[in-house]
Amino acid sequence: MKRIYMDHGASTPVDKEVIDEMIPYFDKYFGNPSSIHSFGREAFDAVEESRSKVADILNADADEIIFTSGGTESDNLGIKGAAYLNKDKIGGKGYHIITSSIEHPAVLATCRHLEKQGFNVKYLPVDKYGIIRIKDLEEAISKDTFLITIMYANNEIGTIEPINEIGRIARKHDVLFHTDAVQAICKTPIDVGESNVDLLSVSAHKIYGPKGVGALYIRNGVKIYPLAHGGGHEKGLRSSTYNTPGIVGLGKACELGKTRLKEDMAHLKNLRDKLIKDILKIEESYLNGHPEKRLVNNAHFRFTAIEGESLNMMLDEKGIASATGSACSSKKLQASHVLMAIGLKPEEAHGSLRLTLGRKNTEEDVSYVASVLPDIVERLRKMSPLWNR
Amino acid sequence: MADMYTEKVKDHFYNPRNVGEIKDADGAGTVGNPVCGDIMTIFIKVKDDRIIDIKFQTYGCAAAIASSSITTEIVKGKTLDEAMMLTRDDVANELGGLPAIKMHCSNLATDALREAIKDYRKKKKK
Ligand SMILES: Cc1ncc(COP(=O)(O)O)c(C=O)c1O
Ligand SMILES: [Zn+2]
Numbered sequence: 325m326k327r328i329y330m331d332h333g334a335s336t337p338v339d340k341e342v343i344d345e346m347i348p349y350f351d352k353y354f355g356n357p358s359s360i361h362s363f364g365r366e367a368f369d370a371v372e373e374s375r376s377k378v379a380d381i382l383n384a385d386a387d388e389i390i391f392t393s394g395g396t397e398s399d400n401l402g403i404k405g406a407a408y409l410n411k412d413k414i415g416g417k418g419y420h421i422i423t424s425s426i427e428h429p430a431v432l433a434t435c436r437h438l439e440k441q442g443f444n445v446k447y448l449p450v451d452k453y454g455i456i457r458i459k460d461l462e463e464a465i466s467k468d469t470f471l472i473t474i475m476y477a478n479n480e481i482g483t484i485e486p487i488n489e490i491g492r493i494a495r496k497h498d499v500l501f502h503t504d505a506v507q508a509i510c511k512t513p514i515d516v517g518e519s520n521v522d523l524l525s526v527s528a529h530k531i532y533g534p535k536g537v538g539a540l541y542i543r544n545g546v547k548i549y550p551l552a553h554g555g556g557h558e559k560g561l562r563s564s565t566y567n568t569p570g571i572v573g574l575g576k577a578c579e580l581g582k583t584r585l586k587e588d589m590a591h592l593k594n595l596r597d598k599l600i601k602d603i604l605k606i607e608e609s610y611l612n613g614h615p616e617k618r619l620v621n622n623a624h625f626r627f628t629a630i631e632g633e634s635l636n637m638m639l640d641e642k643g644i645a646s647a648t649g650s651a652c653s654s655k656k657l658q659a660s661h662v663l664m665a666i667g668l669k670p671e672e673a674h675g676s677l678r679l680t681l682g683r684k685n686t687e688e689d690v691s692y693v694a695s696v697l698p699d700i701v702e703r704l705r706k707m708s709p710l711w712n713r
Numbered sequence: 714m715a716d717m718y719t720e721k722v723k724d725h726f727y728n729p730r731n732v733g734e735i736k737d738a739d740g741a742g743t744v745g746n747p748v749c750g751d752i753m754t755i756f757i758k759v760k761d762d763r764i765i766d767i768k769f770q771t772y773g774c775a776a777a778i779a780s781s782s783i784t785t786e787i788v789k790g791k792t793l794d795e796a797m798m799l800t801r802d803d804v805a806n807e808l809g810g811l812p813a814i815k816m817h818c819s820n821l822a823t824d825a826l827r828e829a830i831k832d833y834r835k836k837k838k839k
Contacts (some may be wrong), residue, residue: 637723
């Protein structure tokens with residue numbers, strides 16, 4: 325059976341060029357980049373070259389990049405690292421964090437952890453498209469606020485936040501600005517300078533790189549506290565022997581992503597728009613997220629009277645990989661917090677379907693999905709007590 | 714993802730038995746709510762205290778649909794007392810097991826069945 329992967333928001337296949345670049349660093353250049361000998365120096369050079377490549381795609385400087393084990397660690401390091409360093413300033417800045425209600429769990433759970441430690445966190449609401457209101461942000465800032473952490477683009481509904489405006493406000497009030505750009509990078513141009521971003525999280529496996537490696541951009545001059553103490557790698561901010569093959573993979577993925585950005589964006593947008601147009605022909609189907617301010621590869625729908633996990637499984641039977649925000653598919657048996665935050669009712673959230681496109685998807689893939697989905701929706705509706713038509 | 718389900722669950726999900734509505738049902742029971750994400754209705758026809766026909770409608774995950782389907786299969790032809798004794802563990806066992814997190818879905822199927830039987834008994838008394 326033909327298999328079609330439309331879950332690139334969950335993970336992407338590693339690009340062949342990325343794999344080729346990584347392979348020699350498992351055995352040929354296996355040395356510890358911190359070692360003084362030639363084996364170490366070869367690996368060191370590769371790590372530093374990757375650092376430049378990651379910096380390049382963000383329009384940052386190489387010495388502003390720290391390698392981590394992925395998006396989750398980058399979020400934790402950026403947020404906790406800033407919090408722990410600011411904590412002592414009693415009476416001044418240091419106790420108040422502003423975030424949004426639609427962040428990835430890597431950010432939300434970190435903020436909840438910090439609340440338990442005594443920090444105050446404001447979770448900004450979003451409009452029906454998933455966009456924060458700048459006015460809410462400005463009103464939330466107090467003299468105690470030291471950090472704003474708001475994602476670049478949402479992983480579920482694909483909504484892109486007003487990053488430049490947030491950055492301007494953060495700068496105006498002298499507040500640090502962290503953004504989780506895990507889903508945005510390689511799908512939209514990013515410029516940490518122009519956007520006034522101080523801390524930014526990256527993950528390799530969402531951009532055709534390997535799993536278990538990522539990076540945190542830390543603006544020159546911004547100080548954070550480390551989470552992993554040890555041998556003092558990465559300016560003491562992240563100890564542990566370098567994952568050389570992974571780092572090389574991340575670097576190559578960023579390099580490819582940068583050279584291909586225009587081409588990728590045009591390709592994905594074309595497929596996405598066709599997918600949205602075709603699928604919205606289904607009776608009582610709706611698009612979640614913003615019609616324009618959304619990631620070029622994200623199409624997110626909801627269908628009345630059916631449940632998302634069933635939908636994912638029916639699509640899987642047809643060889644199509646998809647995702648949902650329904651309660652039954654979650655470990656906590658709750659509908660997605662993102663879909664709740666945009667004002668959907670639980671039963672609307674349960675009927676959601678996320679299709680996230682990738683480089684290798686074709687128009688035929690889109691046509692295939694659009695051709696099988698109406699029948700699946702109908703099959704499930706015929707079984708549903710909520711569909712009385 | 715589908716591999717968290719047994720072949721039996723997948724069989725009953727992809728080819729559900731006894732789907733639909735019985736217009737002149739002797740009893741009907743609905744349980745669940747839209748918040749948790751599973752709702753099911755079971756319709757029964759009863760003769761001489763036996764379930765002679767049964768159908769279901771389910772809005773929910775694969776576990777919920779498969780549990781409804783197999784429940785209708787198990788109790789068709791059984792006496793009402795026998796059907797009342799069916800537990801969620803029986804349903805899960807018949808399906809070759811369900812992931813722990815999905816046990817509440819099999820609960821709904823037996824609950825809906827009991828509601829349908831109670832509905833029948835209540836109507837009969839009148
Ligand atoms: C927005 C966002 N942040 C963080 C993460 C976590 O990244 P990683 O899987 O590399 O830890 C993800 C991945 O699901 C994500 O989509
Ligand atoms: Zn369920």
